[in-house]
Amino acid sequence: MKKHAEFFKDRTSFERLKYLNVEVINDHGIxxxxxxxxxxxxxxxxxxxxxxxxxxxxxxxxxxxCR
Incomplete structure (x- = not known):
């Protein structure tokens, strides 16, 4: 996981954000x-x-x- 996190470590470059895919799942019912x-x-x-x-x-x- 650390290997993959290093890729996103540079916070100044927004170019790397295009590779980040985040999906939020609503698990309230579960x-x-x-x-x-x-x-x-x-x-x-x-x-x-x-x-x-x-x-x-x-x-x-x-x-x-009984006693």
Whole structure:
């Protein structure tokens, strides 16, 4: 990459800019979907964690009753 960057290092020469091709991609939709998927995973994780805690508490209370 450094080899290619050296070609554009001279900032005074606008002649080199004609070789620079930049394309901007709007990824807002992709980013939004990624964030939604991430939020869904976090929500599912905490829901499962809450269920496990509830089951553990129920098992512990049963254990106390059996004594």
């Amino acid at each position: 980013q939004s979907q990624h964030m939604q998927d991430f939020a869904d995973k976090i929500k599912a994780y905490y829901k499962q964690k809450k269920e496990v805690k509830r089951e553990l508490k129920a098992l512990q209370s049963l254990k106390c009753l």
